[in-house]
Amino acid sequence: MSRVAVARIRPGASDAARERALLSLRAALPRVGVLEQGVYACDLRGTARLLGVPLVVAARIVSVCARADAACAVGVAPGAFVARVLAERTPLGEARGLATGPREFLAPLPVTTLPLDPRVLEELSLMGIREVGAFAALDAGAVLDRFGRAAAAAHALACGTDDVPVHGVPPVRRIRAGRRFDDAIGSKEQLVFALRMLADQVAQSLAADGLAALRLLLHAERDGAPPLRLERVLLPPTADPTALVRSLRWALDERAEIGAIDAAAIEALEVEPLRGRQLGLFAPDGARIEEAIAVAQHLRGRLGPGAVLRARLHAPDARLPEREADWTEVVA
């Protein structure tokens, strides 16, 4: 089953053309990775229903790259290695799939096709092994014992078991929630109340993607005044709606007036994976440390240096009290 399409841009293409092609591919396909300069792997798993069968997608890749002034050849195969080899043997402007299995396709090709160390290639040559098929016929354990792990990986490729995933960059998704108000909002408390709903929506989107917001933007349209833009950095990054609203509320607290707000939107400008941030599920007290850190950061910004402190004991038995302990800023 074909899962990967590899596009090989024509060798003489300019850097700008290659970059345009890559951007176009990333806009058109969900997961596009870079194998090397001008060689792009597109992971097609799960796209058949939406985009069509792999060969149709491959044809689209050809046309997308052509529009970017970067003619390419596309090979479609179950794995990235075979697809790349196929793309190298496909004329520019065409897309080809495998007519046979990957092992059969690779078998007649020279063994130099495989990513092998020159010394291994020389030894294989001395052994009379010149084609991939002959190398694949060797026992996998014997190849590992004699030539090492890298050769064993190449042997697996020769056998058509190419399960190296495509490290594609996920498509950029705009996480945003907005609302237009029937009556203009003039007070901060009302605006914070309205922002809670928007923050809930943003938090749901973040949680659905397993993300935490690092930078947050509040964009508010005002009646008779330029739009209000408040950008906040959330440290630590969070997907908790309460923390999102709190950060925005603090930003609003620092403004004397907000004007008459007709519409507001919250957008997560920068996100991070939410890995390892689920301490709070059933440990309500221990999990609040992040909240405490956020408060400390806010107070440090509001009260200035020397106000938010932590004590450290140095010499509890020191004769002079000032040598017993010192005070350090919680937030540098």
Next chain:
Amino acid sequence: MGSVATVAALDGAVARIGQRFGSRALTRGASFERRSEERSLRTGTAFDRLAGGIPTGSPCVFVGTGTCGKLALALRAVAAAQREGASVMWVDPSATLDPLAASRAGVDLDRLLVVRARTREDALFAAAAGVRSGGFRLVAVDTGPALLAPFVRADDVAPLIPIVRGSAAALVVVSDEPARRLVLPTFRFERIAWEQELGRTTGWTFAVSAARGEQALFHARSLARQLLDLGVRRELVEASA
């Protein structure tokens, strides 16, 4: 009422959830009231028998003249909150918190956020932020000794009352003077006697009084740096009788 099989299946499901996610994941209705009592902060001293611990979701005031033990007991409460895994905010406008005394009371200084506010507004803002955030189990506001003419008084915490009532945090105000305009749960600290050895003061005994007249007695020893829990006065009288 479901069948026996249904009840057994429900009990099994509850037990599995308890095993997997912890005993606090589910609460039966009958035990909810008991749980709400468990939310108060237990200092592990006679103060708990006097007042049921330090109430959360409510402010309380420790009032007494200098060197009467109110700070020692407040630090015990801080240590108790930290033992539950929580962080604590100590608003210290007079900058008089002694880290060594806190450490000897069992306070983990790494999880004690000390805010040295320079104005009354900053002190109240910090306390409000701490209570509102949910990041702190206990927020203590030490107004400082009366000798230093503190700019924060017990009466000033009025704006914090609605905030703390909606939170799971406890707010303790440590003050030399009681609130005059506000009616707040107040514990009065009173020094009963000095302890002297070889003509030098080595400690003192103090009592903590709750609103209904009951008293808890403590003895602070400055040389040994200990706070001895003597018990509740009524229990002591009954025991001696």
